Amino acid sequence: MAELVAVIASTHHPFYYKTSTLPESERPPFAAEWIAKIRNFRETLTKARPDVLVMVGSDHFHQLWLDNMPQFLVGKAPVYDANWYNEEREFGLPRMRLAGDEAFSRHILREGLDAGFDLAFSNELRIDHSITCPIITLRPEADLPIVPIYTNIFAPPLPRPKRFVQLGRTIRELVESMPGNQRVAVIGTGHLSLELGGPRQFGPTGPDPEFDRKAVEWIASGDIEGCLGEVTLDSLHLPGNATHGFMDFMLMMGVAGEGAKADYVETVDLFHTMEAYFTWYPKGADAP
Amino acid sequence: MSKYLVNKFLFTVDRDPDLVRRYREDPVGTVAWWETEKANELLNCTAAERSTYQRFTDAERAALAAQDHVALFEMGAHPFLTLTLFIAMFEHDHEPLGYVRAYADRMSHLSLPYPDIAT
Numbered sequence: 001m002a003e004l005v006a007v008i009a010s011t012h013h014p015f016y017y018k019t020s021t022l023p024e025s026e027r028p029p030f031a032a033e034w035i036a037k038i039r040n041f042r043e044t045l046t047k048a049r050p051d052v053l054v055m056v057g058s059d060h061f062h063q064l065w066l067d068n069m070p071q072f073l074v075g076k077a078p079v080y081d082a083n084w085y086n087e088e089r090e091f092g093l094p095r096m097r098l099a100g101d102e103a104f105s106r107h108i109l110r111e112g113l114d115a116g117f118d119l120a121f122s123n124e125l126r127i128d129h130s131i132t133c134p135i136i137t138l139r140p141e142a143d144l145p146i147v148p149i150y151t152n153i154f155a156p157p158l159p160r161p162k163r164f165v166q167l168g169r170t171i172r173e174l175v176e177s178m179p180g181n182q183r184v185a186v187i188g189t190g191h192l193s194l195e196l197g198g199p200r201q202f203g204p205t206g207p208d209p210e211f212d213r214k215a216v217e218w219i220a221s222g223d224i225e226g227c228l229g230e231v232t233l234d235s236l237h238l239p240g241n242a243t244h245g246f247m248d249f250m251l252m253m254g255v256a257g258e259g260a261k262a263d264y265v266e267t268v269d270l271f272h273t274m275e276a277y278f279t280w281y282p283k284g285a286d287a288p
Numbered sequence: 289m290s291k292y293l294v295n296k297f298l299f300t301v302d303r304d305p306d307l308v309r310r311y312r313e314d315p316v317g318t319v320a321w322w323e324t325e326k327a328n329e330l331l332n333c334t335a336a337e338r339s340t341y342q343r344f345t346d347a348e349r350a351a352l353a354a355q356d357h358v359a360l361f362e363m364g365a366h367p368f369l370t371l372t373l374f375i376a377m378f379e380h381d382h383e384p385l386g387y388v389r390a391y392a393d394r395m396s397h398l399s400l401p402y403p404d405i406a407t
Contacts (some may be wrong), residue, residue, distance in 0.1 A: 061299055061369060066292055066407055067331060086302055090375055154368070154404040197357075197367025199395035200401060202388045241367060241402055271385075 002178035005185055005288055006048035009219060009252035010041070012057070012133035012189035013273065013280050014091035030270060032195075036264050036281045037277070038137045043262045044279035045138045048185055048288040053139070054108075054147045054175060056188030056248055057130030058154055060084075070120035071159050073128070073165060074112070075148035076105035082135075095203040096132055101145040104178060108147060111174050117167060125150075134187050151251065153190070153244045161231050164247040165224055168254020186255050190248030192216070192274050193239035199239060202272040208239035212274040215246060216267060219278055222260035224253050256280040291364050292407040294348050297322055298360075298369035300331070304375065312377040316353045351382065358394050364403040 016038065019031050062084045064070060082096040105121075114121045127148055135142050149171070152158055168188075175184050192215050193208035200207040218227040225252060236243045256262070264279035281288040297319070301307040311318040327342040329335065344352070351359035355377075360370050371391070379387040 061366070062303075065299065065331060066295060084303070085305065086372060086376065087306075090372065155366075156404075197361065197371035197391075199392050199398050201371070201392045202385060203392075237401060 002175055002180055002182045002184050004172060004175050004282045005050055005183045006045060006187075007172075007252065007256045007282065008134070008138065008185060008187040009046060009249050009256075009276075009278045010134050010137065010187070010189050011191060011273070011275045011277075012043075013270070013275055014087065014093060014129045014133060016133065017094070017136050018092040030268075034268050034270070034275070037268055038156060041264070041277045041279070042138050045147065045185060045187075048281065049183055050144060050185035051182040052104060052145050052147065052158060052184050053135075054104070054149065054171065054184060054186045055127075055131045055134070056151065056171075056186070056251055057134075058126070058152065058190075058245065058248060059150050059247045060128055060130065062128045064150065064152075065285050066155060069155050070150070072117060073120040073122055073125075073150040074105055074109050074130060075100065075125040075146075075150075076102060076121045076124055077123055078102055080125055080127045080146065080148060082132045084126065084128055091129065093129055093132065096135070096142060098127070098135065098142055099145040100262070101147055102149045104145075104182075108149070108171070108174050111177060112170060113174070115170050117170060127246050130189050133284060134189050138187065151248055153247050156233075158233060158244060158247070160233055161236075161247050161250050162228055164251040165228065165254035168251040169257075170254075171251075172255045172257070180222045186252070188248050188252040190252075191245035192249075192275055192276055194242040194245060195240035196242045198241045205269065205272055206240070206272065206274045209274070210245075211239035211243070212267075212276075215249065216265070216274075216276055217247055219253060219276070220262045220265045222253060222256055222258060222262070224250075224258045227253065245255050249282055252278075256282075290344060290348060291405070292361065293327060294344050294352065294363065294365045295369055296327070296331075296342075297352060298347060298365065298373050300326065302354040302369065308373065308376050311355075311373075312332065315355050319344075319349060319352045357391065358398075361395060361398070362403055364405050366405050369379065
């Protein structure tokens with residue numbers, strides 16, 4: 001069977017690419033620390049030597065739209081073109097092209113349906129920065145096939161937090177039941193507290209540093225029950241109007257498992273958001 | 289209320305560089321043209337397959353024509369769509385972060401709970 005060699009959860013800040021590719025003299029003051037931390041974070045994936053990446057993210061109204069909105073969708077294509085005109089325009093993101101793994105996608109879909117998740121699928125999916133940002137930070141060579149899984153954290157009605165955790169647990173089972181001997185990393189991105197398009201956006205810190213502190217603690221310690229005890233669809237409005245993206249972190253906690261302490265934890269305080277990076281090695285940190 | 293249609297306007301304009309330019313330069317004309325010609329287009333179908341019922345309320349039409357992002361927020365338009373499009377239209381006239389901070393300041397009278405964005 002396939003081997004789950006790393007579980008990685010990350011924020012997906014769309015400006016990392018632009019920040020890290022500016023000439024050094026033009027970089028903002030926070031760039032050096034950010035870039036150094038991303039290089040360390042990248043090493044946590046590199047040393048796991050994955051063959052394929054299962055990537056969890058959320059389309060930001062690029063291809064998925066309100067006339068036909070799936071809650072959970074699996075890409076099932078041989079190739080994924082990536083990044084969109086408005087991401088190029090606003091964030092300076094490059095167009096990218098990633099290989100798919102259709103057999104892996106087929107397995108996730110078939111077994112996921114049988115496990116009780118009515119997964120939507122797409123045979124032609126152009127992915128966005130929720131998936132390309134972690135490629136840029138963690139695997140800039142973009143040389144590994146991916147299996148994209150999109151969640152709806154964006155267009156209510158949304159699935160509840162518990163459903164994200166359940167899907168994470170199921171994704172782990174599906175990865176570990178994939179025939180063959182691939183080394184698999186599951187990488188998912190979301191947000192801590194975040195406000196976009198509202199009065200608390202682009203402040204000196206993220207909109208709710210106290211939520212961020214608790215969120216990092218839940219994730220780092222694998223405290224799924226504690227997190228589920230406090231986080232609801234309603235409560236997620238309080239830390240910031242885009243904070244429902246935290247549910248993708250909860251999904252990744254489901255992949256990592258109850259009580260699973262992260263082997264690598266790092267954060268970066270940026271002016272309007274806290275960035276956070278976590279890696280778990282299911283086989284132990286010494287033998288990823 | 290037709291929050292969905294307001295979002296559809298923001299979505300379809302934002303993804304088209306020509307429409308972004310056109311809406312910035314002629315908001316009243318662009319909103320009127322869009323409501324007549326585009327509002328009933330099904331996005332993944334041939335042009336002949338149209339809806340028959342989509343129209344803005346007067347308040348929605350006026351908010352879009354006035355490029356009033358605060359009114360759009362108060363109506364429950366999706367804040368991400370509004371922000372992305374308004375950054376595209378106006379940010380380049382400002383210092384870094386100047387536009388998005390002014391955008392927030394114009395909404396400082398708003399408090400939780402924010403308007404419902406469910407469509």
